[in-house]
Amino acid sequence: MNKFSKTTFISIIIFLGLILSPHVLHAQAICPLDTIKPKKVESLEAFKRIPILNQGRIKPLESYAQSLLLLFSGKTHYKKESADEWLARFLFAPRTTFDDKIFLINSPEIAEALKIEPDKHRRYSYHDLDPGYDKLKELAEASNSIDEKSRSVVDSEILRVYSNLLLFSRLSGAFSFAVPHPDFYIESPETKKFLHWEGEQTKFSFYDMLEKSESLMQAAKDLEIKDQKEWTDIEKNVARILSGLDFWGEHYANCPIGLIPTQSHDNEEWISPMDTILSGFFDPVYKQEIKYLREMVVSYWNGSQLEFDMNAKLFSGSVFERLSPKEKKIVQKIPLELLYNKFNFLAWAKLFYALGFFVFLLSLTFKQKKLYQAAVGVTILGFIPHAFALVLRILILSRPPVSNLFETFIFVGLICVVLGGILELVNKNWLGLVVANTCGVILLMIAGKYSAEGDTMQMLVAVLNSNFWLSTHVLAITIGYAGCCVAGIIGHIYILQLLNRRSDSKGPEITYKCMLGILGFGLTMTFLGTTLGGIWADQSWGRFWGWDPKENGALMIVLWCSIIFHSRIAKMINPLGAAVGCIFVLINVMWAWFGVNLLSVGLHSYGFTSGIANTLLVYVLIEILFVSITVPILGKRNIKF
Amino acid sequence: MSFRQELNKINFIRFLSSIKLTVVCLILLYILTFVGTVAQVQYGLYQAKSRFFESFFFLAFGFLPFPGGQLVMWILFLNLMTVALTTIDYAWRNIGSIITHFGLLLFLVSGYMIMHDAHESFLNLREGQASNVSSAYHDWEVAVWEAATHKDPLTTSRQVTSIDTRQIKPGQTINISDLNLQLTVKEYYKNCEAYSRPVKNHILNASGITEIEKADLLKEPEKNTPGGIFQVEAKDGKAVDVLLFGGENGPLTLTADNKTYHLNLRLKHYPLPVTLKLIDFKKEEYPGTETARKYQSLVEINVDKIKREKLISMNEPLRYKDYTFYQSSFSVDRFGNESSVLAVVKNSGWLMPYISTFVTFMGLVIHFIMVALRLRKKVY
Structure with missing residues (x-):
């Protein structure tokens, strides 16, 4: 049976089918069962708990189902079916999924090249794509021959669609051994x-x-x-x-x-x-x-x-018995992961933060004490699921909560909310609540964008695989980012308050002091994070500082913050100037956080960020516009830069 | 105190200790950092680093002189020093700020030390192989040694004279007194291409190269191949031109004054204080993927014939005196033999940034806590 011991390669999705023979795509040839529909089972509770090893991690079938569907279609459900239901149908009765419109093709050009009628939801079925398979293969081979860095968006999209189609056709045969043929x-x-x-x-x-x-x-x-x-x-x-x-x-x-x-x-x-x-x-x-x-x-x-559940449980049990103690521990965490999947904690957090911000807007017109209490309550309601999601992730993965870009957004969001909470405790004047809710909503929304790229619980490459450094360097630097983000948001609030100033209100002055305080906090933590990163680099590569783009990004934040503080002391700028400086700290943070990844040089290029460039540019332009409109207006009122 | 006031009267000192100078330097450093980051896309890390950060001046847009990173940091250093000497108010309420700035001074000092003292090299070991010499990544040397007169198979060591090529210029003459030879540089290029064409005047070369042509420096400095033409003159006055090229396999052999010499242009060798032997290289991946989870090299350390074993892995280097050995990369040849590449860093000041980090961070913490407490008092 040596012939079949090639199984070590099974999980490599083979691009271009160079190794595969041409008939492979047409999986599941005529199966008479496609004429009748499976009766299906009602509950998939036992099914979704079955462990599976995927992308180096043991996870429940449910998580696998979600990431697979996300990979194909960009969504974690198919029409009214949950990911579990769809996966069960796909594995056990694949023919019934061949007309499901699950392949997301973002570029209408590709659909046109494959001679498919462009769909307004940009999603196509296996049967739609199958006739154009040869063409797709040809295009994918051409795209693959281009160097990864110089590939266009369409090229990457072709490769993505092609590898998805191959994966689909190969997986569709996974349980064919049990189906009459x-x-x-x-x-x-x-x-x-x-x-x-x-x-x-x-x-x-x-x-x-x-x-x-x-x-x-x-x-x-x-x-x-x-x-x-x-x-x-x-x-x-x-x-x-x-x-x-x-x-x-x-x-x-x-x-x-x-x-x-x-x-x-x-x-x-x-x-x-x-x-x-x-x-x-x-x-x-x-x-x-x-x-x-x-x-x-x-x-x-x-x-x-009954039989379905029994066999699913017997299967899981039999697999579990054979695992090593280390693997058993991971499998025992499956209920936690199911809990994480079941309640979409982050979506709830996002909802409550948005509601909190809405309550604030209401309070601008209706001055009522009850609205303040409501805002406090709603923010806390947002914070609880937010923090809970983070704790669950720590428990499931047994590592600190910041190991990929997705997690940094959640973590930075949480720290911003905490900082906002502290400000609110100190001042009790809405400022902290506004900061907390704004940061919470925005950062969780960005995190949502990143989670659309598949399983957010990936394994770490060798050099990052160190819990000590992840929990010191990475946590410090992200807390620093959070501080700078909050300072930037307060900078905006300060300017808006000045624009809206009523005679001798003390509001802006308090805001200004909070801004500098938080900026100092951000500077300190970013500094600590950067230098701890230097120490980590010294430990693993033998140099403390190497002018790597990510290091430079963090250094730029530190330099920018010190420029603000020193030019304030030198009386080169006024409080308004410092506020504008804080707004630009935000741009610095964006640059260091994911902008440098766009350069795709250096040791830290771990985040997939193509397509972010334009968003970032638009953001920078909006900030410049904001500053160049507000500062002259304030100048006329004798508030100097 | 009066001495400080005296100092403060000097205009130049006042200029050096001005906080506006600090702000200007910080802004310059900020611009340099940004430009030096973006330039890495086009020029690579090494060239960007030497152009923007290690330089005193460079030409922006090809004509505008702009201060380089080293100059800006020197000014910042002087700025901090003069402030420390003349204007700073050594009072308890400034304690945080003072500590922070002393930490930063320490950073600048350690930066200087590391730049001048530390060097990186690598050690490529097959399983079972031992070595006490590491080679540089991209610094080259001309090595000259006398051919063995007696062949003793037991001793493989030999006396080699090496000339660092980083500073050499055409026209320069180097005396090798140990071997009674004199070397004159006729041509030398940091990156060049070698050709073998039929020409009249024959230059001595080990592998049939007749000409070298200068080439542009590459993004990755380790891909540059240097070459040069040297005149070798023996004690008896006879001179011969030799061509050395970095891409050659073996050394050149030369007979002068009845003695046989070998010359070789090679990556700089560094002797190590220990002999390392690679016992086993291990690589671990996440199951079912090609993502690496761990790289490890089990080495035997031999110091004065006392042997011990040590496992070097990512984030867990071997430190010995001023030397540190890191797991850097690995290779597997087509016969399945594994070899491990260890990065070797000699850096006597490696602990300095650790201390600077601690001092500066503590200073910042103290400073901002004190400021926050004072601000609260003022507001309420």
Whole structure:
């Protein structure tokens, strides 16, 4: 069985199909079951808990379903179906998903090139794309030959769509072993009798034939010595089935779905059911697990909930028993992850923050004390799920909460809310509430954009894989970013307050002092984070400072803040100048946070940020516009820069 | 106190200690940092670094002289020093600010020390291989040694004289007194291309190269291949021209004054105080992916024949005296032999930035807490 030990490559999504033979795409050839619909099961509670190894992490099938659907369609659900429901249908009855419009193609140009009618939701089905497969492959090969940095948006989109289509077609065959197929139909009663099949059934699956492999092998031996012309009907049937088995073995091998861990603990490899069959079906443990999966497919079609759940649980249990203690610990965290998936904590947080901001707007017209209390309450209601989501992530991944760009937004958002809360406790004048709610909404919205790129709980590359440094350097620098962001927001508020000044109101003065205080905090933490980063760099690469773009970005924040403080002391600028300076600190933070990643040079280019450039540019222009309108107006009122 | 007042009367001192000078320097440094970041896209880190940060002056847009990072930092250093000497009010309420600025002074000093003292090199070891010499990434040297007169298979060491090529210029003459040779630089290029064309006047070369042509410096300095033509003159006055090129495999052999010499243009070698032997290289990936989780090199450290083992991994280097050995990268040849690349950094001041960080941060914390408390009192 050495032939099939190529399974180490299963999870590499093979671009361009160079390794795949051309017929691979047309997975799941004529399956009679597509004429009738599966009865399905009502509840997928047991199904979504099944562990799967994907992208280096053991996670529940539910998370896998969500990230897979997100990868294909940019959404975590399909129409009214949840990701679980869709995945179950896709795995157990793939034919029913071939008309689902799940492939997101952002560029109408591509749809046109593939001769598909452009869809207004920009989503297409497998059946839409299949006829244009050869064209897509040709385009993808051309795009792939271009250097990654000089690829256009359309090129990357072609590659994305192509690899998604390949992945879809390969995954669609993951459970085909359990579904009856004409390759294994036996009409003749003699052949059935020969293989000891009782009853009326004539439609069999790959799996059914495996169970008869002993009789089949026996017959195969006779076939070898006999001339083909002298074969009996039974023998012809046996030969047909054997060649079917052989063909399927090659056709469905290396399916990228890691459901079944291999027996040895050393290599931590999880492989697909079909690869398990190919590499060790006669191992009793594997055989039993394959049987559970097969029963799940059958009960899904029959709509028998009880059997479905039972087999799902037995399967998960059997897999769990075989895991190493380390892996067991991860699997035991699956309920936490399901909890995280179930309640969309961050969406709730975002909603409450937005509501808090709305209450503030109301308070501008209706001066009522109740509105203040309501705003405090709503902000706290936003903070709770926000913090809870972060704590859950720490528990699930057993690492500090800032390890990719997505998480930095959530974390910085939370710190901003905390800083806003502290300001509010000190001043009790709405300032902190406005800051907290504004930062909360904006940062969680940006985080939402980043979460659209797939699983947000990725594993870390070797150099980042250090909890100590992640929890010191990265936390310090992101807290610094948070401080600077808050100072920037207060800068805006200060200017707006000046514009709206009523005679001897003390408002702006307090705001100004808060702004400088928070800026000092931001400077201190950014400084600490940057230099701790230097120490980390010294520990791992042997130099404290290397003028790397990310380091420079943080240095620019530190320099900018010190410029503000020193020119204030030198009386080169007035409070208004300092406020404008704070607004530009925000731009500095954006630059350091994800702007430098656009340069794609240096050691820190970990975030996928193409397409951000324009947004960033528009943002900078808006700020410049804001400053160049407000400052002259204030100048006329004798408030100097 | 009176001495400080005296100092303050001097215009130049007043200029040096002015806070406006600080602001100007900070703004210049800010601009340099931004430009030096963006320039890395086009010129690469190394060139951007030497042009904008390590220089005293450079020409902006090709004609406008602009102060470089080193000059700005020197001015900032002088600025801080004069402020410390003349104007600062050493009072308790300024304690945070004073500590911060002394921390920054320390940073500038450590920057200077590291720039002049530290050097990076690398050690490429196959499994089972041992070495006590590391090579530079992109600094080259001309190595000259006398061919062994007696062949003792047990001793492989030899006396090599090496000439650093960073400073050499055409026309320069270098005496190698140990070997009684005199070397004159006729041509030298930091990056060049070598050609082998039929020409009349034959220049001595080990691999049939007849000409070198200057080429532009590349983004990655380690991709530059230097070359030069040197005149070698022996004690007896006979001179011969030799062509050395960095891309050659073996050294050039030369006979002068009845002795045989070898010359080689090679990446600079650094002797190490220890001998390292790579016992095993291990690489671990996340299951089912190609993302690396861990790289590790198990090495045997041999100091004066006392051996011990140590595991070097990402974030866990080996420190020995002023030297630090880091896991840098690895390679696997087509026979499956693994080799590990260790970065070797000699830096006697490596602890300085750690101290500076601590001092400055503490200063900032104290300062801003004190300011915040004072502000609160004022507001209410």
